[in-house]
Amino acid sequence: xxxxxxxxxxxxxxxxxxxxxxxxxxxxxxxxxxxxxxxxxxxxxxxxxxxxxxxxxxxxxxxxxxxxxxxxxxxxxxxxxxxxxxxxxxxxxxxxxxxxxxxxxxxxxxxxxxxx
Amino acid sequence: xxxxxxxxxxxxxxxxxxxxxxxxxxxxxxxxxxxxxxxxxxxxxxxxxxxxxxxxxxxxxxxxxxxxxxxxxxxxxxxxxxxxxxxxxxxxxxxxxxxxxxxxxxxxxxxxxxxxxxxxxxxxxxxxxxxxxxxxxxxxxxxxxxxxxxxxxxxxxxxxxxxxxxxxxxxxxxxxxxxxxxxxxxxxxxxxxxxxxxxxxxxxxxxxxxxxxxxxxxxxxxxxxxxxxxxxxxxxxxxxxxxxxxxxxxxxxxxxxxxxxxxxxxxxxxxxxxxxxxxxxxxxxxxxxxxxxxxxxxxxxxxxxxxxxxxxxxxxxxxxxxxxxxxxxxxxxxxxxxxxxxxxxxxxxxxxxxxxxxxxxxxxxxxxxxxxxxxxxxxxxxxxxxxxxxxxxxxxxxxxxxxxxxxxxxxxxxxxxxxxxxxxxxxxxxxxxxxxxxxxxxxxxxxxxxxxxxxxxxxx
Numbered sequence: 001x002x003x004x005x006x007x008x009x010x011x012x013x014x015x016x017x018x019x020x021x022x023x024x025x026x027x028x029x030x031x032x033x034x035x036x037x038x039x040x041x042x043x044x045x046x047x048x049x050x051x052x053x054x055x056x057x058x059x060x061x062x063x064x065x066x067x068x069x070x071x072x073x074x075x076x077x078x079x080x081x082x083x084x085x086x087x088x089x090x091x092x093x094x095x096x097x098x099x100x101x102x103x104x105x106x107x108x109x110x111x112x113x114x115x116x
Numbered sequence: 117x118x119x120x121x122x123x124x125x126x127x128x129x130x131x132x133x134x135x136x137x138x139x140x141x142x143x144x145x146x147x148x149x150x151x152x153x154x155x156x157x158x159x160x161x162x163x164x165x166x167x168x169x170x171x172x173x174x175x176x177x178x179x180x181x182x183x184x185x186x187x188x189x190x191x192x193x194x195x196x197x198x199x200x201x202x203x204x205x206x207x208x209x210x211x212x213x214x215x216x217x218x219x220x221x222x223x224x225x226x227x228x229x230x231x232x233x234x235x236x237x238x239x240x241x242x243x244x245x246x247x248x249x250x251x252x253x254x255x256x257x258x259x260x261x262x263x264x265x266x267x268x269x270x271x272x273x274x275x276x277x278x279x280x281x282x283x284x285x286x287x288x289x290x291x292x293x294x295x296x297x298x299x300x301x302x303x304x305x306x307x308x309x310x311x312x313x314x315x316x317x318x319x320x321x322x323x324x325x326x327x328x329x330x331x332x333x334x335x336x337x338x339x340x341x342x343x344x345x346x347x348x349x350x351x352x353x354x355x356x357x358x359x360x361x362x363x364x365x366x367x368x369x370x371x372x373x374x375x376x377x378x379x380x381x382x383x384x385x386x387x388x389x390x391x392x393x394x395x396x397x398x399x400x401x402x403x404x405x406x407x408x409x410x411x412x413x414x415x416x417x418x419x420x421x422x423x424x425x426x427x428x429x430x431x432x433x434x435x436x437x438x439x440x441x442x443x444x445x446x447x448x449x450x451x452x453x454x455x456x457x458x459x460x461x462x463x464x465x466x467x468x469x470x471x472x473x474x475x476x477x478x479x480x481x482x483x484x485x486x487x488x489x490x491x492x493x494x495x496x497x498x499x500x501x502x503x504x505x506x507x508x509x510x511x512x513x514x515x516x517x518x519x520x521x522x523x524x525x526x527x528x529x530x531x532x533x534x535x536x537x538x539x540x541x542x543x544x545x546x547x548x549x550x551x552x553x554x555x556x557x558x559x560x561x562x563x564x565x566x567x568x569x570x571x572x573x574x575x576x
Contacts, residue, residue: 014171015198065171065198084155084200086168104200106160 001027003096004053005089006063007038012085012092016066017046023089024056031097046070053079062092062101120145124158133207133228141166141181144222153228155200166226171198172209184211185224189454192432197228206231248285250433253426255418259286266413267293272365274350274410275388277417280467283388284348286417291344296384299343302336307352315357316373325374335372337364337381344384350410351391351402358403365409385410420462420469427458430466434473435485444477450486460494478533481560538573541566545575 005012006019013019020043025036041048050070053061054077061074061081074081085092087107095101127134127147136144142165146158154161154169161169166181173195184191192210199205208229214222249260266273267290275283284303291301309317312326320335336345347353353361364370369380387410396402420427431449439446449457453476462468472491480489487495540559548554556566569575 011168014168015173017198018173064168066202067198067204068202071202083202086156086161086164104155106156106164 001059002056003027003060003062003093004056004058005092006049006061007089010088010090012062012064012087012089014064014086016049016063016070016083018044019049019063020044022049022052023093024058025093027097032093036093050074053077060096062089062096130227132230135166135170135226135228136222137166137181137224137226138221139185139223141224143169150228153197153199153205153230170226170228172196172207173204174209181209181211181224181226184213186448188213188215188451189449190428191448192429193436194231249282249289250429251423251426252429253418253423256423256426259415259417262415263290263293266290266415268295269413270384271412272384272410273386273413273415274393275386275415275417276393277388277390278419278465279390280465281417281419282466283390283417284346286415287344287346287348287386287388290386291346291384294344294384296343300340301344301346302340303346303348304336305348306357307349311354311357314354315360318357319360319370319372320375320379321373322375325372329374337370337383338372338379340381340383342382344386346386346388348388349390350387351389351393351396353402355401355403358406362403362406362409365406420465427462427469428454430469431457431473434470435477438470438474438477442477447477447480447483447485449476450484453485453487453490456487456490456494456497460497474533475536478537534573537569538575541569541573541575 003025005023005025006016007013007021007023008019013021020041022039022041023036024039026033039052041052046067046069050073053074058079061079061083062085063081063083064085066081066083071081071083082092082096082101082103082105084104085101085107087105088109091107091109092101092105095105095107123136124145124147127136127145128149130147131149133150133153134147135150136146138144142163143158143161146154146156146161146169150170151157154171156169167174174193181191190210190212192208194206194208196204197207208231210227210229212225212227214225249256249263251257251260273287273290275286277283287303288301291297304314304318306314316325316329316333316335318335318337320333320338321329322332323329347361360370364381365385368382369378371378393402393407393411397404397407420430431454435449436446457469457472464471472494475491476485476489480486541555544555544558545552548558552566552570553563556563559566561569
């Protein structure tokens, strides 16, 4: 399974439509497999980002705000979206692996797992 | 310092989304409206960057908010935010620096006004609220409240107000917000043409109606079929044409010049004037019956000097708009320049303010717009209005005088920016002995820009 996280520096980008960088992580039974990959996009575009999600065969998207149209589209493509997440991308991936990340979570660096 | 509870109570009393930010633009507190918009509680997002919580289209580095913190003056900008309902909400963001650090280091108050209602009235999302009509002042708010009523009727509307107050802008905005918006909006200046030409312009003519009428010509009333005709400077309409206009208002039909065939029109009539029509009626220069028919709905556009607090809002608006138009990085107004502008009486109203900002943006070389970048009338008014401020201004301008000899060459009575720019280029070329590279450097432009402008103005 692959996880895609929209990035703004090391944090989750506040808006899906304005993200210009994404983190793609491959996950197996034992956790993260291989080196996480950062992809720079040519420009901010929700449509292009959705295409990338499909092309990369991503199963889960973690992002900040996303418009309803694109949320529904990804859902229709059987891709799970956890949106409105604030915090570090790396921590979000760890919480997903622990099955503790929910939409609208605010991840604080000082509290391990707090807010999720 | 007020307690957190008291401050939150105050924030919650504001009927808009509101946040207090610290100097790093991190959330100190948000009110209930913003909690509802974002879906986060204030406690949850304390210390989080505002961009992460509000999710505006500005992104992380918003020069307006940073500018507000640096300049100490309020800044506003329009944009959108992605709410918890996953919808983009059009917003007006106003950032006001706090004079003293408030609760828990709060240095900036951010107000988010939902503009959805205005945009749905205007039917045109990309055109902005009431299509370019801005104003927080009481008088403008009254007009904006009346706006939907004015747009959803076909009754005649008379817009009065001093020159430059935005009569034309309001008329066009009303047309675009009305059911007639898919049909044309035609504007005719009744004071710009002699009587004979104006009649032909308004009502059209048939071939042979007068010498030179080689073909049939539709008048503006016919061109505006289904839409709106805006007759500006209606007070200058000659008396014989007033009779014909009265007929159109009564019967919705008229005879074009020289024609024996009546033309039926379905047009909404909006009129505008800076004159007092009631006085003209008393003087016998305007027909009373026409005045009554035009004066069904009436809006008085307030002069800018009576629009408390709107000058800053309009300055921010024009600064951003003009900078974008001329592909310059949006600068900001220094506190001294802002003070001068706020004290200026703007006899030319919003139009004059726009021209002043356009002048300042062009004259300044990016960055901060200071008093030295303002046109002479504003500076002169500043000196005469506030004698105590004059020495400060002189001190401010003195260091500028030496390194900017080109500015002294600017014609005080120049009528257009292109004229000023042309003279600036010539002065720079003369000073540089014809060396374009040196001239470009003196003007603060690249060689290509100078070359393009020389070509554009035919100076090569």
